[in-house]
Amino acid sequence: MTATTHRTQSSGSQTLFLSLELSKSTWRITSSIGPGLSPRERQVAAGSAAAVVAELAHAKRRFGLSADAPVRSCYEAGRDGFWVHRWLTQLGVDNVIVDSSSIEVPRRARRAKTDRIDGQKLLAMLLRVAGGERGVWKVVHVPSEAAEDQRHLARTLHAVKRDRTRAMNRIRSLLATQGVTVAGSLLRFDVTRVRRWNGQPLLPGLHRRLAREGEHLAQLTAQLRACDVEQRAAVRRQHDNAAEQARRLRQLKGVGWNAAWLYATEIFSWRAIRNGRELGALAGLVAAPYQSGATQRTPGITKAGHRQWRTMAVQLAWGWLRYQPTSALTRWYLARFHAGGPRARRIGIVALARKLLIALWRYVDQRVVPDGAQLKTT
Secondary structure, rough: OOOHHHHHHHHHOOOOOEEEEEEEEEEEEEEEOOOOOOOOOEEOOOOHHHHHHHHHHHHHHHHHOOOOEEEEEEOOOOOOOOHHHHHHHHHHEEEEEHHHHHHOOOOOOOOOOOOOHHHHHHHHHHHHHHOOOOOOOEEEOOOHHHHHHHHHHHHHHHHHHHHHHHHHHHHHHHHHHHOOOOOOOOOOOOHOOOOOOOOOOOOOOHHHHHHHHHHHHHHHHHHHHHHHHHHHHHHHHHOOOHHHHHHHOOOOOOOHHHHHHHHHHHHHOOOOOHHHHHHHHOOOOOOOOOOEEEEEEOOOEOOOOHHHHHHHHHHHHHHHHOOOOOOOOHHHHHHHHHHHHHHHHHHHHHHHHHHHHHHHHHHHHHHHOOOOOOOOOO
């Protein structure tokens, strides 16, 4: 323990370590050169490049470092996204973005939380990482600007679908208050023909509200169709790595446009995935075991990563059972879970989703077709 501390202080004496606590109006910069030393704390205007550069120079002089001494920094992932990281990298700062959920917090009692405490905590963890300690936190993998830009289409499509579902639910709920049930789609719904439970027309206020909701639903439907057309065109015409991987995924029966483009742009095209266990953990589809003494159970999966990834993975798994009945994954699921009842099938589909996601990664990365899987003829 002592050797590690001396090694950290020795290397840290030539390096400036700092944490940034970002907010909308101010940034709090906490800096030091090693553990056990009183940190320097300053606030600068949010997004002020000149103020940050000046503070780096002041901190180096305060700790007796040369003007060209290296700087290592960190900040929590949040609303500012990746632009701060890219800007710091251009300044020559070795920066990392920390996953907020991986930062340690005390559980003994209600904890105090201020920007000052958070900044000092981040700095202390950064010094531990610099000293060689592993598992201190989880670091966010930063995509390139082009890879980040490609993700907007799939996320826009998901957001529009969600808003469209909400609009349809609002219309149905408003009609239900008048004893009206609409069977089928609401796309051709005509509010002028609606009659209340007693056969009378709708009152003017409700009529106008339903008309506005219908217009909103029509706009969302048009946006959804436009996004769908744009997505298919991107898969067919673009010649980058993401589009190529999406086209390859589309060759498998049971894999549609949305799933192919989502996994190509969000995961496969720019992440350096090393193995299947890492991919399963990234999507939050691995078990979270609990073991203490004689008590041992598995409450469920970790649910890390983006919720849309897991939702799509489960949808793909159900579709895989239907369109790939002869594949090894389908046979594995049927043999192990199909006869176990509804609960067993729901548990099994999550396991199948993880195995299928790993199989798709191997298919696009190593050209390994899933065992027994069928490809589309056209």
